[in-house]
Amino acid sequence: MLLSPSSVPVHILASALHVAPASDPPYKLLESHPSLLLLSKCKSIHGFKQIHSHIVKTGLHNTLFALSKLIEFCATSPFGDLPYALLLFESIPEPNVFIWNTIIRGHSLSSNPILAVDFYVRMLLCGTQQNSYTFPFVLKSCAKAGAIHEGKQIHAHVLKLGLECDAFVHTSLINMYAQNGELDDARLVFDKSAFRDAVSFTALITGYASRGYMDAARLLFDEIPVRDVVSWNAMIAGYAQCFRFEEALAFFEEMRKMKVPPNESTMLTVLSACAQSGSVELGNWVHSWIEDHYELGSNLRLVNALIDMSSKCGDLETARRLFDGIHQRDVISWNVMIGGYTHMSFYKEALALFQLMLGSDTEPNDVTLLGVLPACAHLGVLDLGKWIHAYIDKNFENMTNGSLSTSIIDMYAKCGNIEAAEQVFDGLNPKSLASWNAMISGLAMHGHADKAIRLFEQMVDAGLKPDDITFVGLLSACTHAGRLELGRQYFSSMIQDFNISPKLEHYGCMIDLLGRAGMFDEAEAFIKNMEMEPDGAIWGSLLGACRLHGRVELGEYVAEHLFELEPENPGAYVLLSNIYAGAGRWDDVARIRTRLKDKGMKKVPGCTSIEVDSVVHEFLVGGKLHPLGKDIYKMLDEIDKLLEMAGFVPDTSEVLYDMDEEWKEGALSHHSEKLAIAFGLISTKPGATIRIVKNLRVCGNCHSATKLISKIFNREIIARDRNRFHHFKNGSCSCKDYW
C-alpha cells in the first residue's frame, strides 16, 4: 500500500526535514510521563493546578497529547472546570479530533449541553472529520437538551459515514429518540440494526417505560438475548416510575431468584420503590442486605436512600440514627430526613431539623424548601413561612421552580394570609396547573367561593385543562359557602364537559353540601350511586349533618358505618354522643362514653397554637402549663366578664357529658382556642391580627364568643380549624355562620 503524505506521522516527517518537531514525541514516552499519570489520579482542581504548572515547566504542554489530557481533565472530570478547558482549547491552532470530541463531551456533561452541537458544527467547518467517538458525545447532548431537530440531522451524518452499525453510536441514537418521546424513531433505529445487545435493548426499554408503556418494555426485556444487571434495573425503575410498585418489587424478587447479582443502582432503585410504596418488610430486608454487602460509612448515596426508605416506611428512629451517623452530610441527606419528617406528619421535627441545617455548612436547595414549606403550612407558622419566601426570593432569583411557587401559595393560604397567596399567584408567569389548583383550594378554604369560581373560569378561558384536583377545590369552595346548586352544576360539568370521573373527595363535597342543606334522601341516593365504597370522610360529613339537623336515628345508622370502617377513630363516638346530648338523651351519651372507654379510646384533646414573634405556643383544652398561665387566666376572666356584659349567653348543648350548667360553662370557657386568643390579646400589640390554628373543628359556642371578642377588643382574629378558615372581624365571621 502506498503511503499518502497525510498518513505519515508528523514527527517522522519533521525529523526527515531536520526541523523542530511540530508534533509530539512518541506516544509511549508521553503516556507514561509521571505528570500525566498523576493527572489521571487527580481529584481536585488544586491538584490539577500543581500538575499543570509542572507540565508547563517541563515543556510538556507543547505536546498535543499533554494538552489533550489537560483539556480532558478540565472538561470531563467532576473536579474539572469547563471554562478553563475552553481557554486551553482556543489556544490550539489546529485541534485534532480527540480534542474536538473532548470539548463536545465536556459540554454534554454540562448544564448547557446544547452548546455541544455548536462545537460539533464548528468542528465540521474546520474540516475535522467526525469519528465513531464524536457521535455518542454529541447525541447525548441532543438527548439531554431535547434537540431532536439537530439530532435528526446528526443522525443523517451517521448514516452518511456508515457508522450506524457501531454499537455505541447505535445505542446513542436510540437513546436520543427514546429520551425525547420519539419512540417510533427509536424503534426504527433499533429494528434496522442487526447488532442488538443488552445496552441497546435497555435504552429502548427505558424510553417505553418513561412514557408508561411497561407492557411494550416487558416484551422487549423478554427478548434480550443476554440480560445484564442494568436491564433488570431499568425494568424495576420503569415499573416504579409508573407507580406499579408491586411489579417493580416482584421483578427484584425474580432477579434474585435468577441469581443476578444486584449492584448499587439496583439497591437505590429498590429502596426508592419501597419508600414510595411504604413496603416495610422488603425495605428492612434490603437494609440488612446492604449492611452485609457494603461499607455504609463510605457510601453516602446508599445511606441517603436508606434514610429516605426508613422514614417513608414510618421508621423515623432508624432514619434519624442513620442521619446522625453520617460524617459528611450532603444536601440530599438533609432533604430526605426533613422530607421524611414532613411525609410522616412530624412537622415540628421537620422544622427543627431545618433550623439545624441553617446552622450547618450545607446550603438548603429547592428540594429542601419543598420539604419545609408544607410543614409551615400544616403548623400555620406564618413568620417562618414568610422568612422562607424571602429566602427563596433572595437565593433563587433565577429559578422559576413551579412547584416552589405552588408550595409558597399553599403555605400562605394555609397560614391564613390569603392576600399574600394571591400576590404570589398573580406574579406567576406562566402559571402551572398546580398553582391554579393551589390558589382555588386556598380561596375555597377561606370561604371565598365567588373568587374561586371566577378563577376557575379564568383558568379555563386561558386554555388550561382542569384536573380532578381543580374540582376538589372548586367543589369545596361550594361546600364552604353552602352553594348547593352551584356544586351540583359543577359536579355534573366535571363529568360531562371535562370527562373526569368523580373520586371519593368529589362525592365527599357533594354529600357534605346535601347533608348540611338537610337533604338527607338525596345524600343517601348519592352514596348508593357511588362507584366505590364510601370512606370514613363521607360517612363523617353525613354524621356531622345529622348533628346539625338533630337527626338522631339516621345519626345512629351512619355512626355504625363509621364504627365499622374506622374502629380506632374516636371522632364518630364523640359526634354521636353530641347528637344524643343535643337531644337531651343523657343515658345514651353515657352509653357511648362507656363504649369509648371500653375500647381504650380517648377523645382527641382540642389543641390550638398561636405564633407570636416567631415562637409557637400551644394550648390544650383547660391547659395551665404556659409560663404566662396566670396572666392568661386573668385575661380569660376579663373576656368572660366583657362577653357577659355584651349579653353573651353560652350555649351549653354541645358539651359532651351531662354536667351541671356551671361546670359546662367552665369547660367551654377553657376551650383551647379561647386560651390561645387570650394569650394573643396579652402578647401582641393592640389592633394586631391574631392568627390561631386548631386541630379540631371550632365549636358553636367558641364561634359565637370569638365573633364578639373580635368586636370588643377591636381585633381581627383569623382562625384555622380542622376544616377551614374563619376570619372574625367586628362581630361577624367570614363563614357567615355556615361551617
Place this chain on the structure above:
DNA sequence: TTAGGGTTAG
C-alpha cells in the same frame, strides 16, 4: 495514541 452507549437516593 488518549475516550464512547442503557439503569441509579431528595
